[in-house]
Amino acid sequence: MAEYNRVSECVGLITLRNPPVNALSAAVRQGIVDTVQRALSDPNVKSVVICGQNGIFCGGADIKEFGSNMTGPPLIPMIHAIESANKPVVAAIEGSALGGGLELALGCHYRIAHSKARLGLPEVSLGLLPAAGGSQRLPRLIGVPAALNLITTGRHVTAAEALQLGIVDQVTDHNTVDAAVKFALSVAGRSLDPRRISTHPCPQQPDLDALFEEVMQKVRQSARGAIAPIACVQAVRAAATLPYAQGMERERELMATLFTSGQARALQYCFFAERAVGRWRMPSGARWDTSKPRPVHKAAVIGLGTMGRGITVALAQTGLSVIAVETQEKQLMEAKQAISGMLERGAKRRGVAPALDGVIYSQNIQAVADVDLVIEAVFEDIALKTKVFQQLSAVCKPGTLLCTNTSALDVDQLASETPNPELVVGMHFFAPAHVMKLLEVVYGPRSSPQAVATAMQLGKKMGKASVAVGNCRGFVGNRMLKPYIEEAFFLLEEGATPELVDQALEEFGFPMGVFRMSDLSGLDVGWRVRKGDGLVEPGTASGRSARIRQGRRYSPLGDLLCEEGRFGQKTGRGWYQYDKPGSRVARSDPWLHSFLGAYRAQHGLVARRIDHQEVLERCLYALINEGFHILDDGIAAGPEDIDVIYVSGYGWPRHRGGPMFYANMVGLAKVLERLEHYQQLHPEVPHLQPSSLLRRLVASGSPPIHKWGEAIKKLHSQL
Numbered sequence: 001m002a003e004y005n006r007v008s009e010c011v012g013l014i015t016l017r018n019p020p021v022n023a024l025s026a027a028v029r030q031g032i033v034d035t036v037q038r039a040l041s042d043p044n045v046k047s048v049v050i051c052g053q054n055g056i057f058c059g060g061a062d063i064k065e066f067g068s069n070m071t072g073p074p075l076i077p078m079i080h081a082i083e084s085a086n087k088p089v090v091a092a093i094e095g096s097a098l099g100g101g102l103e104l105a106l107g108c109h110y111r112i113a114h115s116k117a118r119l120g121l122p123e124v125s126l127g128l129l130p131a132a133g134g135s136q137r138l139p140r141l142i143g144v145p146a147a148l149n150l151i152t153t154g155r156h157v158t159a160a161e162a163l164q165l166g167i168v169d170q171v172t173d174h175n176t177v178d179a180a181v182k183f184a185l186s187v188a189g190r191s192l193d194p195r196r197i198s199t200h201p202c203p204q205q206p207d208l209d210a211l212f213e214e215v216m217q218k219v220r221q222s223a224r225g226a227i228a229p230i231a232c233v234q235a236v237r238a239a240a241t242l243p244y245a246q247g248m249e250r251e252r253e254l255m256a257t258l259f260t261s262g263q264a265r266a267l268q269y270c271f272f273a274e275r276a277v278g279r280w281r282m283p284s285g286a287r288w289d290t291s292k293p294r295p296v297h298k299a300a301v302i303g304l305g306t307m308g309r310g311i312t313v314a315l316a317q318t319g320l321s322v323i324a325v326e327t328q329e330k331q332l333m334e335a336k337q338a339i340s341g342m343l344e345r346g347a348k349r350r351g352v353a354p355a356l357d358g359v360i361y362s363q364n365i366q367a368v369a370d371v372d373l374v375i376e377a378v379f380e381d382i383a384l385k386t387k388v389f390q391q392l393s394a395v396c397k398p399g400t401l402l403c404t405n406t407s408a409l410d411v412d413q414l415a416s417e418t419p420n421p422e423l424v425v426g427m428h429f430f431a432p433a434h435v436m437k438l439l440e441v442v443y444g445p446r447s448s449p450q451a452v453a454t455a456m457q458l459g460k461k462m463g464k465a466s467v468a469v470g471n472c473r474g475f476v477g478n479r480m481l482k483p484y485i486e487e488a489f490f491l492l493e494e495g496a497t498p499e500l501v502d503q504a505l506e507e508f509g510f511p512m513g514v515f516r517m518s519d520l521s522g523l524d525v526g527w528r529v530r531k532g533d534g535l536v537e538p539g540t541a542s543g544r545s546a547r548i549r550q551g552r553r554y555s556p557l558g559d560l561l562c563e564e565g566r567f568g569q570k571t572g573r574g575w576y577q578y579d580k581p582g583s584r585v586a587r588s589d590p591w592l593h594s595f596l597g598a599y600r601a602q603h604g605l606v607a608r609r610i611d612h613q614e615v616l617e618r619c620l621y622a623l624i625n626e627g628f629h630i631l632d633d634g635i636a637a638g639p640e641d642i643d644v645i646y647v648s649g650y651g652w653p654r655h656r657g658g659p660m661f662y663a664n665m666v667g668l669a670k671v672l673e674r675l676e677h678y679q680q681l682h683p684e685v686p687h688l689q690p691s692s693l694l695r696r697l698v699a700s701g702s703p704p705i706h707k708w709g710e711a712i713k714k715l716h717s718q719l
């Protein structure tokens with residue numbers, strides 16, 4: 001909808017009305033077409049202002065419409081009608097002008113923005129390009145290099161940067177609509193020819209070919225298989241080399257390919273999934289909209305190793321005051337220096353003052369007596385964490401929320417060691433905690449809804465994709481990672497190399513394959529866990545029985561590497577070799593290949609040829625299968641939760657939507673058939689046994705992913 005009013009006698013004011021972001025739905029587009037026509041045909045109107053209601057200009061095309069038959073007036077002719085109007089049209093930009101919203105503004109003759117407004121063409125992050133003329137008008141307005149940067153990254157710019165780039169004509173700290181109306185009055189009657197961006201040539205750019213070649217190479221490297229960034233470069237190239245009409249034709253062709261692509265569906269699914277996880281619910285029936293978070297003004301972090309330092313920075317950057325506790329003096333001093341450095345660098349990047357005074361350091365746990373929330377980040381040892389929780393329960397004021405940053409221990413067991421288990425939740429951060437987007441908020445059966453709501457709200461404040469999950473070994477992310485890593489080990493035993501497995505996964509879109517990733521995080525981490533589980537035995541035994549532990553297939557390859565002191569990057573040797581300890585460039589290691597050959601010979605294994613498809617099917621379907629178990633167990637409330645966890649924390653390529661969305665795209669019946677196939681070949685591998693939920697979903701006709709929730713509820717009620 002768009003509302004029309006005449007203001008200051010001769011200005012037609014058009015207000016977009018479609019809460020919450022004034023997206024350009026069919027009704028809004030129709031409203032714009034009608035009101036523009038009305039303003040242009042009214043002889044009393046000398047100029048026009050377009051604004052949005054509730055402090056936001058426009059969040060772009062209505063993404064929800066993309067999946068359905070689109071009706072209503074199309075955007076391109078609507079924007080053309082505005083640009084070719086014979087009365088000046090001014091966009092009054094408050095809040096956001098994004099995607100189609102900015103394209104609408106670029107069709108206007110002038111743009112006035114509030115100083116707090118943000119502008120951008122983020123279509124690339126939805127698997128699209130700015131196809132309402134944005135890819136053709138922006139380069140004409142601000143030049144090819146700046147337009148390429150904005151369109152291929154989708155980044156939002158501040159009003160100040162937009163002014164500097166020449167996207168807006170004026171920035172105001174006052175009422176934007178008033179400023180735009182005043183401006184519209186001042187330009188009434190002026191020639192509009194120079195203001196019609198589509199009629200401009202692109203500003204001259206020396207050595208255009210070299211520029212596009214360089215940008216294309218950069219984009220291909222960072223896109224990891226995503227097609228939209230490449231189409232964006234091609235569209236801008238058309239703007240730079242073709243007349244406007246032909247450029248628009250190229251924009252349309254490129255958009256036609258993207259619009260119906262699986263990647264666009266995946267990326268748009270991610271957009272909505274990220275918002276859906278905020279509407280968390282627990283099996284008890286507690287939900288986001290009925291659970292009130294407690295206010296958190298002061299927080300504490302216990303243990304200032306790598307994780308504790310990152311968590312302290314993340315908390316301090318939200319403006320909270322933080323008590324950072326480390327009992328060892330030397331470690332405390334080192335941590336203080338490291339945290340101050342991180343805060344200073346972060347503040348410099350964001351152009352703000354570092355929150356150094358927000359952190360108080362102490363060696364004494366008594367210092368946390370009056371905080372509202374504590375995050376424990378001591379060494380991953382249940383006895384130590386239990387002791388800390390008991391101390392905290394004695395020290396903290398009543399009602400303080402006790403959170404543990406454990407990545408694998410039982411949150412419920414820890415809770416049971418405190419007098420108030422309802423105040424205990426897990427807050428599982430990912431390293432480096434001040435950088436990584438993901439936060440798993442882990443609730444136990446006794447965690448109160450208020451505790452979950454508080455941790456979720458704090459996660460959001462820290463800018464994290466926060467996902468509420470149930471308590472189980474490894475929670476969601478690490479639980480699914482286990483079968484993925486195990487399959488990769490089995491593939492090595494059967495004839496693959498780390499290089500082959502990693503190449504298959506990196507071509508799929510992961511930033512790093514499983515072996516390069518393990519080298520980065522340290523092979524000793526998993527070794528310690530396996531030792532704790534009683535799985536590690538001295539490495540001299542041979543034959544099949546040496547590779548069956550606790551009744552299931554087990555590969556000791558990772559343990560054997562650790563016994564050699566090969567812990568990955570930190571020791572300069574792991575699945576790859578590195579120039580020196582700490583170096584990041586992985587090189588193939590002939591030692592490792594001979595080691596694998598000797599291992600296979602010792603165990604009577606005959607290497608066979610393994611292709612990329614088998615690598616993907618075995619690693620990814622094993623991971624996905626665990627995802628179905630997690631859904632069936634109620635540990636994750638829906639597939640979106642799992643997908644957000646994998647995309648934000650585990651490098652799953654966003655343009656593939658997350659593991660559960662990927663399974664939905666591949667087809668549940670196909671995933672089931674391949675798991676059954678591999679299970680027959682490897683009957684001693686339980687994680688290849690298809691989950692009963694997957695079987696039941698296939699039997700019920702493989703509903704699309706947005707209907708899984710309903711289907712799971714129905715299937716559970718039939719049990």
Ligand SMILES: CCCCCCCC/C=C\C/C=C/C(=O)SCCNC(=O)CCNC(=O)[C@H](O)C(C)(C)COP(=O)(O)OP(=O)(O)OC[C@H]1O[C@@H](n2cnc3c(N)ncnc32)[C@H](O)[C@@H]1OP(=O)(O)O
Binds near residue numbers: 060132
């Ligand atoms: C054969 C070819 C066919 C061609 C057809 C061509 C048609 C297209 C032509 C031109 C291309 C134009 C494309 C676009 O414009 S794509 C959209 C680009 N815009 C964006 O990507 C912006 C997305 N939104 C945001 O970034 C943010 O929402 C925000 C900054 C605007 C506001 O942030 P915040 O206040 O934090 O609110 P939320 O993000 O939580 O959002 C609130 C609520 O609103 C929903 N929503 C937001 N934007 C949109 C939108 N563009 N369309 C539909 N719905 C939107 C969001 O989902 C939230 O609702 P909830 O999911 O129910 O919580």
